[in-house]
Amino acid sequence: MQFKSDANRWGLGARSLHWLMAALIIGLGVVGLYMADLPNSPQKVKIYALHKSTGLTVLALLLLRLAWRMADRRPDELAMPRWQAAAARAVHLLLYLLMFALPLSGWMYNSASGYPLQWFGLFNLPSLSGGADTALKEIAHAVHEYGFYLLVLLLAAHVGAALKHHFVDRDDTLARMLPLVRRHHATSLPQPLATAPAAPARPPLTPAPAAPPENSPP
Ligand code: HEM
Ligand code: HEM
Structure with a gap:
């Protein structure tokens, strides 16, 4: 499987980043909602630290994803009503914005609360607010939540929308993002395969008799 996307498929690079980030973001959301209500304990401090470091990892992966998206191409849009294509573009743009806003607001909330920030205990990150700031802390928390x-x-x-494309429209929107799903349409095969000429006929198994020499009797 190729790293770069082509006209018909997302490449391994775009697909890996999409699914890795989706798993991390959904995990962060579940843990974030759960951890806030825990009673104070060393366990809670560890879970918070893990949430913050993983959230910062999402921010780093987002930068990598945007850089990769600029170097890569987007597969061609599949046939669909114009409003659907516009809605998909708007949702994708908002998802990218939130992938920025969530980790940044978390980082800001941490800074405005006056806490230091480390990435998996390996190195420190600077404060975004330059110290504790109650008003900023509340805004950052609201943006985060x-x-x-x-x-x-x-x-x-x-x-x-992805499921509707797959099960109702039966097109390849989801299949070309997933690694293992069977594709619905032969038309979205890579061009060289879809238009490849028929294989040449096999040569006969028995060799043709040699032409008689020029001076042999008729
Ligand atoms: C936190 C979870 C997720 C986020 C943040 C996310 C975000 C995105 C973004 C931003 C794109 C646009 C890619 C681009 O044009 O560069 C995209 C594409 C896509 N996503 Fe997700 N996604 C998530 C989860 C899912 C899930 C669970 C599914 C399927 C069940 C899914 C299916 C797809 C498909 C099929 C595309 C390709 C759309 C196309 O070819 O136009 N995504 N996703
Ligand atoms: C994509 C990344 C992230 C997602 C999806 C996410 C999601 C969440 C969610 C859903 C909550 C619960 C909200 C609430 O009820 O208060 C939460 C809480 C929290 N998050 Fe994140 N987060 C992310 C990144 C970060 C980062 C990078 C930091 C800090 C550097 C951070 C720091 C916090 C803190 C301190 C809380 C607890 C708030 C409280 O105690 O009320 N998060 N997060």
Whole structure:
């Protein structure tokens, strides 16, 4: 499987980044909602630290994903009504914005609370607020929490649309993003395969008799 996308398929690079980030973001959301209500304990501190480091990893992966997207191409758009293509583009743009806003607001919330920030205990990250700031802390917390609820709504539309394309329209929107799903349409095979000429006929198994020499009797 090739790393770069082509006209018909997302490449391994784009697909790996999409699914790795989707898994991390969904995990962060579940852990984020669960951890806030835990009673104070060393366990809670560890879970918070893990949430923050993983969230920062998502931010780093997003930068990598955007750089990769610029170097890569996007597969051609499949046939669909114009409003659907526009809605998909708008949802994708909002998802990218939230993939920025969630880790950045988390980082800002941590900074405005006056806490230091480390990445898996390996190195420190600078404060985004230059010290504790109660008003900023509340705004950052609201962006972090409500931003996540907005992400959940957008994801419902995103996943719903992917499933509708697959099961109702029976097109390759989902299949060309997933590694293992069977594709519906031969028309979206890579061009060289779809238009390849028929294989040449096999040569006869028995050699043709040699031509008689020039001076042999008739
Ligand atoms: C946190 C979870 C997710 C996020 C943030 C996310 C985000 C995105 C973004 C931003 C794109 C656009 C890619 C681009 O044009 O560069 C995309 C494409 C896509 N996503 Fe997701 N996604 C998530 C989960 C899912 C899930 C669970 C599914 C399927 C059930 C899915 C199916 C797809 C498909 C099929 C495409 C390709 C759409 C196309 O070819 O136009 N995504 N996703
Ligand atoms: C894509 C990345 C992230 C996602 C999806 C995410 C999601 C969440 C969610 C859903 C919550 C629960 C919200 C609430 O009820 O208060 C939460 C809480 C929290 N997040 Fe994140 N987060 C991400 C990244 C980060 C980062 C990078 C940091 C810090 C550097 C961070 C710091 C926190 C903190 C400190 C809380 C606890 C808030 C409280 O105690 O009320 N998050 N996160």
